[in-house]
Amino acid sequence: MGKDLKGLSLSDESRDVPTHGESSDQGLTSAEADKRLETYGPNDMLAVKHSSPVVQFLRLFLNPLTAILLVASIVSVILGDAVDASIIIVIVLLSNILNFVQTSQSQKAVEKLRAGVAPMANVRRDGEWIDLPRRQIVPGDIIRLAAGDLVPADARLLQATDLHVQQAALTGESLPVDKSADVGGEDTEDFADAPDRVFLGTSVVSGLGIALVTATGRTTAFGDIAVRLASRAPETEFERGIKSFGMLIMQTVFFLVIFIVMVGTIGHHKPFETVLFAISLAVGLTPEFLPMITTVTLGQGALRMAKKKVIVKHLESIQNFGSIDTLCSDKTGTLTSGETKLESFLDLTAQESERVLLFGYLNSTYQMGMKSPLDEAILRHGAVDMSGYTKVGEIPFDFERRCISVVVRHGDENLLIIKGAPESVLARCTAYERNGVCKPLDDVNDEERATYVNKYRDLSAQGYRVLAVAYRVISPQEKYEKVDEQSLVLLGFLNFADPPKSDVARVLQALKNDGVQVKILTGDNELVTRHVCEQVGLKSDRIVLGSEVEHMTDPALAQVVEEVNVFARVSPAQKNRVILALKSRKHVVGYMGDGINDAPSLHAADVGISVSTGVDIAKDAADIILLEQSLQVLHDGILEGRKAFGNVIKYLLMGTSSNFGNMFSMAGAYIFLPFLPMLPSQILLNTFLYDLSQVTIPTDNVDASYIRKPQHWDIRLIRNFMIFIGPVSSIFDFLTFFIMLHVFSADAVLFHTGWFVESLATQTLVLFIIRTAGNPFRSRPSLPLAITTVLIVVVGFVLPYTPLAGTLGFTPLPPLYFLFLAGMIVGYLFLVELVKRYLMRRYA
Structure with a gap:
């Protein structure tokens, strides 16, 4: 406010x-x-x-x-x-x-x-x-x-x-x-x-008020x-993805537990031991730190975005933000500087006219609605002598009429002064004033009307925003209505310049390179819009007008939005239709707006984006708020969103593949071993240490290739990582079982210790392979992630030699075991790298 x-x-x-x-x-x-x-x-x-x-x-x-x-x-x-x-x-x-x-x-x-x-x-x-x-x-x-x-x-x-x-x-x-x-x-x-009552949940369209709060x-x-x-409206793509992942894990856990209970029953294992072992396996398979990893990753992503002037209102919006492939925005303030300047005030002879400026200034000063950038530009132009004029009424602006009127008293007469879009004002004029003389603008003077239409269109084609100014003498009345905006006298034009931002062409290209197509939805006329788009390199061969959108069916509009980048003279309702048409074509749509008329579109888009200087309605409807109205800031935010989501996916890929492999191995070993493959407490300790190593995933670097395109949930990829890489882990687990039993003649305690150390080392170090889709030697992890990962492996190696070993059910391992372990780790990581590359090529 x-x-x-x-x-x-x-x-x-x-x-x-x-x-x-x-x-x-x-x-x-x-x-x-x-x-x-x-x-x-x-x-x-x-x-x-x-x-x-x-x-x-x-x-x-x-x-x-x-x-x-x-x-x-x-x-x-x-x-x-x-x-x-x-x-x-x-x-x-x-x-x-x-x-x-x-x-x-x-x-x-x-x-x-x-x-x-x-x-x-x-x-x-x-x-x-x-x-x-x-x-x-x-x-x-x-x-x-x-x-x-x-x-x-x-x-x-x-x-x-x-x-x-x-x-x-x-x-x-x-x-x-x-x-x-x-x-x-x-x-x-x-x-x-x-x-006389106003209510929470409503919004002010025009005018002013003072009110006493009652509730x-x-x-x-x-x-x-x-x-x-x-x-929050319908669940986001992020929430749907988490739900789908949860269902995948739930199904896997269910069948695993049923299998263990059946094997335990057939093998005559102790019932309580079997149940506790099955529960421990279920916990081991479940990525129990997922809520924490998700919150911390998205939270740190939000903090990094804040440093780049992007404030996230809802953490779930970060993933949607990174998934944007189509960004819809107005032209003003996005492509242009938004610092509008009144360049000229011309009468109908194309000469500067103080009378045109005065009437425009009166209209902007006395209108009681929200001051637009054009009003501010008029008022910044300099003081104008308004003595002798007093306001007696107003007809507020709306987005259908595209004009605003004030009624002022001057001497013995009342003047209705209108300012707005030239085509809207001209349609209400029946006369024009030229060199101080009023002449009719009727059917006889269609040529004259065409002259003035061409005049403002020529100015628009040069890149100027143009407002027409007209007036009429009106009789005093209690209230003035829209029907009074008729029989007007055209006076002249106010021309505004809003130059393109210096970096906009570069940022538009960068967005395109990163998979984001920008589409302009503006209320400006097509001539101004085309001029600005040409200056910034935005393709505008075809510009669709709001009047055309109005007569299109939804399927026809859905086809047009794929082919056209620029829509001009569109109303708020038409902007909304364009956004819904894009969503119907499976695009993830971001909409950037800061005005009253933008609220419906901000709600309709997958990600509503406003700016801190926007009106309350726009900021309340938005998911993301920019502290600076800049495409560069928005681009930086999108990339940070992709990084945050990328780190969440890393945890899921690593957790599901490693955990599933270990649990699969335990279930298999449970069939033929005379003792438990690993004690329930050891399974939980293994899971805890493994999860602890991944707490620093939110700090990790993300491949440049990953952030070059919008990212979406792909449960199929996660499932395939679990199904294919999990058994790779099991191959080396079963090899460990064989060596522990036949090389080291291990009893239950030595077997538990050897497999605990091997399991923890392989599933933790594989993080360096799975964290990148490319070559792990070229994609370096963050320092905190590297430290925690290596530290947890060292803890696993040291535990059998500490005073806690007996309590935890461990015993010291023979030196030869570690030589074997080194070969197992190298072979495992190499094989996982081969399978990972295959999966990434095929499914990602």
């Missing part, structure tokens, strides 16, 4: 309206506001209650497999096996503590970033207008509203000027509702119809509806 609302103040009769306590035109004091915040709670319906850290930690134990393990450990204590039970409990505790600490740190960091772009409200406190986070609004606060604002709470209007509010989200009404101050009026049965948070009239509106 924070709009300039000079001159708008509380009228005397609107002061001291009681609601939840005393309030006045000076607003609440800070002390009183703090008391009310304590009483009513934050103005936030989606996060009113936060679980305590203790509760969050305890929830980690609700995992069914974890709960079963804890129950099993208690049973073990009862049966007298306290050592194994203690080891299981310690490992579960360490896993959950690590999970909790890492996840909490990442979530806190991300929350801090989100707070930087939290919705704000303009509030009167201690007699001063200040901007506060929307969460801090309390009943009794006085707030100011302007075009582009989200209404921050339920409130009663104290004063309103041409205020129109979009309530479609709450009432289904498609058109904005006219609001007015009506202090002391009767409440209607359906208070959504009350002209906040969940106590708002439509709180339950607003909660549903503010919740």
Whole structure:
């Protein structure tokens, strides 16, 4: 918010309206506001209650497999096996503590970033207008509203000027509702119809207002509806991918456990031992650190993106951001600098006219809606003498008419002054003023009309944004409507320059090289748009107009969007249709916008992208917020999104392939060994150490080839890694079994130790192979990842020689074993590299 609302103040009769306590035109004091915040709670319906850290930690134990393990450990204590039970409990505790600490740190960091772009409200406190986070609004606060604002709470209007509010989200009404101050009026049965009420979840389309807050948070009239509106829409591609992966693991675990129980029953193993072994295998196969790795990876990705001026509102959006293959955006501020300058103000003889400037200045000064960049450019041009002119009315801007009118009194007459898109204004003109003389612009003068059409089209073709200015003398009336915008006199044109950004051509090419096609959806006319596109090297051989889109069927539009990069003179509804057409063709669509009219498109796109200077409606609808309106910043963010997603996929590929191989080997060994292949506590320790080695995956480097194209979930690739690389691991496991039994004549303890060390070393070191699709000698891991991986292998080697060896069921290994182990590791990594390359060529 924070709009300039000079001159708008509380009228005397609107002061001291009681609601939840005393309030006045000076607003609440800070002390009183703090008391009310304590009483009513934050103005936030989606996060009113936060679980305590203790509760969050305890929830980690609700995992069914974890709960079963804890129950099993208690049973073990009862049966007298306290050592194994203690080891299981310690490992579960360490896993959950690590999970909790890492996840909490990442979530806190991300929350801090989100707070930087939290919705704000303009509030009167201690007699001063200040901007506060929307969460801090309390009943009794006085707030100011302007075009582009989200209404921050339920409130009663104290004063309103041409205020129109979009309530479609709450009432289904498609058109904005006219609001007015009506202090002391009767409440209607359906208070959504009350002209003096505004509600949380609605947005201001035009005009200004001052209102007294009557309800906040969940106590708002439509709180339950607003909660549903503010919740995240249909599940994202990332969430669908995680769900598909979870189903894959669940099916594998189910069949593995059934197999172990059947073998144990047939082989007459102890029932409790069989069940505990089966559960341990299930835990070993399950990538239990996936939530933590995902949160930490995406959280660190969000932090890196923040350093590049990209703020992520929802962590899941990072993967969607990296998956974007089509970016839709307006031209202004994206291709151009957005620093619009008023270049000239011409009458119909193509001469500069102070009268054209004056009428344009009056219109921009007195219109009470959100000031557009063109209005700001007019007002920046310099002071204009407006003495003798006073405002008496306004017809707010809308995106269908594409123009705005103000009514001013000058002397004894009222003038309606209109400013807007030339074709919209010309269509309403029946006369023109030239050299101070008015002449009719009717059927007889079609040639004259064509002259003026060609004039603004010529200016547009030179790259200027053009607004037409017209007027009419109008009789005084209580309220002015759109129907009054007729029989106008064309006065002249205002011409604006908005040069292309110096780096835009390079960034567009970089986006194209990285698999992102940019499409321009603009309300500007096709001539200006073509000129700018040509300057920045964006292909614009064919430009489709909104009028053409209007007459296309959805299937026809879906075909056109594949072939055309530029759409001009499109309305918000037409932008929405273009985005939906692209999505119907299986594109992942990003939409970048910062205005009121962009909100529907931001919702419709797979990834809504706004900027920190955008209006509240746009920022609220967006998933990603840029701190700088720049394609370069956006490009950097997309690449960071791909890196974060790439590291999540690494964990899944490594975890599923290695874990599946080990569990497959254990299940096979369980058939013919007279003892357990590995103790349940050793399986859990092995899994914990392996997961611990991968905690630093979020810091890892990602192949340049990976980030050169959009990335999507591919469960087929993950499944094939598990099916093909897992058995490769089992080949070397079975070879280990043979050597331990027939070369070293191992008993159960030596067998457990030898296989534990070999299993941990191979499945951990294979990380260096699987982490890259290319040559592992050319793609270097990050230093933290290299250190943790090697350190865990060293821990595995050392454990049999420590005082903990007996407790853990280990014994020292013969020196010859390590010579054998070195050959096994080299052979295993070499074979995995061959299989990996085959899989990557075929499936990736």
